[in-house]
Amino acid sequence: xxxxxxxxxxxxxxxxxxxxxxxxxxxxxxxxxxxxxxxxxxxxxxxxxxxxxxxxxxxxxxxxxxxxxxxxxxxxxxxxxxxxxxxxxxxxxxxxxxxxxxxxxxxxxxxxxxxxxxxxxxxxxxxxxxxxxxxxxxxxxxxxxxxxxxxxxxxxxxxxxxxxxxxxxxxxxxxxxxxxxxxxxxxxxxxxxxxxxxxxxxxxxxxxxxxxxxxxxxxxxxxxxxxxxxxxxxxxxxxxxxxxxxxxxxxxxxxxxxxxxxxxxxxxxxxxxxxxxxxxxxxxxxxxxxxxxxxxxxxxxxxxxxxxxxxxxxxxxxxxxxxxxxxxxxxxxxxxxxxxxxxxxxxxxxxxxxxxxxxxxxxxxx
Amino acid sequence: xxxxxxxxxxxxxxxxxxxxxxxxxxxxxxxxxxxxxxxxxxxxxxxxxxxxxxxxxxxxxxxxxxxxxxxxxxxxxxxxxxxxxxxxxxxxxxxxxxxxxxxxxxxxxxxxxxxxxxxxxxxxxxxxxxxxxxxxxxxxxxxxxxxxxxxxxxxxxxxxxxxxxxxxxxxxxxxxxxxxxxxxxxxxxxxxxxxxxxxxxxxxxxxxxxxxxxxxxxxxxxxxxxxxxxxxxxxxxxxxxxxxxxxxxxxxxxxxxxxxxxxxxxxxxxxxxxxxxxxxxxxxxxxxxxxxxxxxxxxxxxxxxxxxxxxxxxxxxxxxxxxxxxxxxxxxxxxxxxxxxxxxxxxxxxxxxxxxxxxxxxxxxx
Numbered sequence: 001x002x003x004x005x006x007x008x009x010x011x012x013x014x015x016x017x018x019x020x021x022x023x024x025x026x027x028x029x030x031x032x033x034x035x036x037x038x039x040x041x042x043x044x045x046x047x048x049x050x051x052x053x054x055x056x057x058x059x060x061x062x063x064x065x066x067x068x069x070x071x072x073x074x075x076x077x078x079x080x081x082x083x084x085x086x087x088x089x090x091x092x093x094x095x096x097x098x099x100x101x102x103x104x105x106x107x108x109x110x111x112x113x114x115x116x117x118x119x120x121x122x123x124x125x126x127x128x129x130x131x132x133x134x135x136x137x138x139x140x141x142x143x144x145x146x147x148x149x150x151x152x153x154x155x156x157x158x159x160x161x162x163x164x165x166x167x168x169x170x171x172x173x174x175x176x177x178x179x180x181x182x183x184x185x186x187x188x189x190x191x192x193x194x195x196x197x198x199x200x201x202x203x204x205x206x207x208x209x210x211x212x213x214x215x216x217x218x219x220x221x222x223x224x225x226x227x228x229x230x231x232x233x234x235x236x237x238x239x240x241x242x243x244x245x246x247x248x249x250x251x252x253x254x255x256x257x258x259x260x261x262x263x264x265x266x267x268x269x270x271x272x273x274x275x276x277x278x279x280x281x282x283x284x285x286x287x288x289x290x291x292x293x294x295x296x297x298x299x300x301x302x303x304x305x306x307x308x309x310x311x312x313x314x315x316x317x318x319x320x321x322x323x324x325x326x327x328x329x330x331x332x333x334x335x336x337x338x339x340x341x342x343x344x345x346x347x348x349x350x351x352x353x354x355x356x357x358x359x360x361x362x363x364x365x366x
Numbered sequence: 367x368x369x370x371x372x373x374x375x376x377x378x379x380x381x382x383x384x385x386x387x388x389x390x391x392x393x394x395x396x397x398x399x400x401x402x403x404x405x406x407x408x409x410x411x412x413x414x415x416x417x418x419x420x421x422x423x424x425x426x427x428x429x430x431x432x433x434x435x436x437x438x439x440x441x442x443x444x445x446x447x448x449x450x451x452x453x454x455x456x457x458x459x460x461x462x463x464x465x466x467x468x469x470x471x472x473x474x475x476x477x478x479x480x481x482x483x484x485x486x487x488x489x490x491x492x493x494x495x496x497x498x499x500x501x502x503x504x505x506x507x508x509x510x511x512x513x514x515x516x517x518x519x520x521x522x523x524x525x526x527x528x529x530x531x532x533x534x535x536x537x538x539x540x541x542x543x544x545x546x547x548x549x550x551x552x553x554x555x556x557x558x559x560x561x562x563x564x565x566x567x568x569x570x571x572x573x574x575x576x577x578x579x580x581x582x583x584x585x586x587x588x589x590x591x592x593x594x595x596x597x598x599x600x601x602x603x604x605x606x607x608x609x610x611x612x613x614x615x616x617x618x619x620x621x622x623x624x625x626x627x628x629x630x631x632x633x634x635x636x637x638x639x640x641x642x643x644x645x646x647x648x649x650x651x652x653x654x655x656x657x658x659x660x661x662x663x664x665x666x667x668x669x670x671x672x673x674x675x676x677x678x679x680x681x682x683x684x685x686x687x688x689x690x691x692x693x694x695x696x697x698x699x700x701x702x703x704x705x706x707x708x709x710x711x712x713x714x715x716x717x718x719x720x721x722x723x724x725x726x727x728x729x730x731x732x
Binding site: 090095122147148149152159160161 | 520
C-alpha cells in the first residue's frame with residue numbers, strides 16, 4: 001500500500017476545540033492517542049461487527065494512556081439506538097466503578113458514535129470522549145458537529161446532547177472492509193459538500209470517483225479531510241444549529257421522506273440523501289436558481305458513485321405528507337435546502353405545485 | 367400578610383446567565399414570566415403532590431407566554447428519579463409534537479427539578495427550561511449550579527447534565543404548605559452557608575431562627591436570597607465542579623453515610639447533612655482548626671432549627687466503609703470539607719483514628 005500522508009483538521013470551538021486526525025495505520029499507533037488525557041480507566045464502546053476487527057487492536061494501543069481499558073460490544077444496528085442499549089454503557093461504567101476522568105472511545109459507525117457521545121455527555125454529567133469512526137459516513141458526518149443522540153419510539157435522534165469529543169481519529173484503513181453499498185452511501189455525504197460549498201472539490205470528486213471506489217487510501221483521506229473542513233467552517237459559525245447549519249441538510253428533506261416512506265433500513269441513509277439531492281437540484285432548477293446542465297452534472301456523479309438517482313414511487317401526496325411531518329416545527333410552507341448558485345446553498349420555501357412536479361419528474365418509471 | 371419585597375439574584379455565567387427571582391405572590395402574576403421566551407407550547411412538569419396546589423395556577427399565569435401549556439404530574443418521590451419516569455416527560459413532549467422552542471417548567475422540589483432539567487437538556491439536544499422550586503431545599507440548593515440528573519440502580523445522580531435554566535422563580539408562599547420536618551431539613555442547607563462563607567449571615571440566622579420556623583415570608587425570602595448569592599459566588603468560580611465547588615458539600619460526606627447506612631428515606635437529606643455538619647465541625651476541631659465553642663454554636667443553631675444533631679449508631683467501621691465508597695473516585699486517604707476558620711471552608715485529609723473518634727463522640731447514646 002502506498003504511504004498516505006496524515007492530515008490534521010483543527011476544529012475551532014473555543015475551549016471545546018479538538019483535532020480530527022486522518023490517515024492510515026493510526027489505530028495501532030500509541031502516539032495517535034498521546035493527546036488524550038491519561039486516566040486510570042477507559043471504555044471502548046463498539047459493536048459486535050467492529051469489535052472482532054479493531055477492538056483488541058485499539059485496546060492494545062491505549063495501554064500507555066490508561067491502566068485498564070474495558071471493551072463493550074453493543075448489538076449492531078439502528079434499532080438498538082435506544083435507551084435500553086445506552087444503559088448497557090452506564091451499567092458497564094458503574095460496574096467497573098469508573099470515575100469522572102474515565103475516557104470513552106466510540107469505535108464504529110454513526111450509531112456507536114451517537115450513543116457513546118451521549119453516554120459520555122451524561123455519565124457523571126460529562127466525561128471525556130474520543131471518536132474513532134469506522135465508516136465513511138461517520139468519518140465525514142459525525143466527526144464534526146458534536147451531535148449525539150438516541151432514538152425514541154416516537155422520533156429519531158430526539159434525546160441527546162451537543163457534546164464535543166477530545167479527538168477524532170479517522171483511520172482510512174477501516175474503510176477497506178466496508179461493503180461497497182455502504183461505502184457508496186457514505187460518498188453521497190461527501191459529494192454533498194461540492195454543490196453546497198466548494199465547486200473545486202466537486203471537480204476533484206468527478207476526476208477521482210473511480211479511484212475512490214477502488215478504495216485508494218490517499219484519495220479517500222483527501223475526500224474525508226475536505227468534507228470535514230467544509231463542515232467545520234459551517235458548524236464553527238453555528239454550533240447550536242440556529243440557522244446556517246441547515247445547509248448541511250441538503251437532500252435530507254426529500255431523503256428523510258424516502259427513508260420513512262419505504263420503511264427505515266430499506267434504503268441506506270446516504271442512498272436516500274443522494275437521491276434527495278437529485279430532487280433538491282431539480283427543485284433549485286424549477287425555482288430558476290441553477291441550470292439544467294448543473295442538475296445533470298450532479299446526477300451523473302451520484303450515479304457514478306453507485307447511488308440510486310431515481311426516487312421510489314411513493315406518489316406526491318405521500319411525499320408531501322412525510323415532509324410535512326418532518327418539518328412540523330416550521331409553521332406553514334415547506335422549506336428546502338436549495339442550491340442558489342453552484343457552490344452555495346440556502347433555505348427556501350417552494351410552492352406545492354412545483355414540489356409535486358419535481359417528485360413526479362424524479363420518480364422511477366414503473 | 368405583610369408585603370414582602372421581591373429580590374433578584376443575578377447568576378453570572380456568560381451567555382448562560384439568568385436571574386433568580388425571590389418573593390411572594392409570584393406564581394400567579396403573568397409579569398413574573400415576561401422574560402421567558404414566548405413559544406407555541408410549554409410543559410409544566412410537576413408531581414402528584416404539588417400539581418393540585420399550584421399546577422393550574424401556574425398554567426393560567428403562563429397563558430400569555432405560550433399558546434398551549436400542558437401539565438404532567440409525575441409520581442412523587444426519590445424512588446421515581448429514574449429513566450422510566452424521565453421517559454414520561456419525553457413521551458408527553460413527543461405526543462404533543464413539541465418543537466425545540468418548547469419551554470419546560472419544573473414545578474416542585476429537587477427531584478422534579480433534577481429530572482425536568484435533564485429532560486430539557488436532552489430533548490432535541492436542549493430546550494429552554496424554567497425552575498419553580500417549591501421546597502426550601504430546592505430553592506437554596508437547586509436554584510444555582512445547573513446540576514441535573516437521574517439515578518441509576520448502581521448510583522445516585524449518575525446520569526445527567528450541567529444545564530442552566532432561563533429563570534428561577536422562588537415563590538416563598540409555596541413554603542407555607544411544607545411539612546415542618548421538611549422545612550427544617552431545608553434550613554440545614556441554609557445554615558451551611560454561614561460557617562463555610564459568611565459569619566454575619568450565621569449571626570442573622572441565630573437571631574431569626576424563631577421567625578423562620580414561624581414561616582415569616584420576609585425572613586425566609588432574605589435567607590433564600592443570601593443562600594443563593596453565596597452559592598452563586600462559589601459556582602461562578604467553578605461552574606463544572608473542578609475544585610472550589612467542593613466546599614458546598616460541607617456535611618455531605620458524613621451525611622451521605624448516614625443516609626446510605628440507615629437506608630435512603632429514613633432521614634431526610636437535609637437532616638443527614640445537618641448532622642453531618644456537626645460531625646465535620648468536630649473533625650475541624652480535632653484538626654485544631656476551630657475551637658470547641660464554635661462547634662457548640664453551630665450545633666445549637668441546628669438543634670434550634672429542629673434538626674437532629676446526634677448521629678445514628680452505625681459504628682465507626684460502617685461509617686468508614688460507607689464514606690470510602692462515596693469517595694471511591696479519590697485514591698487513598700478520605701477527604702472532608704472542614705471549616706478552617708469561622709466563615710471559610712477547605713478540603714482536607716484526616717487520619718482514620720481521628721475520624722473514628724469523631725464518629726464515636728457524635729453518635730447518639732444507646
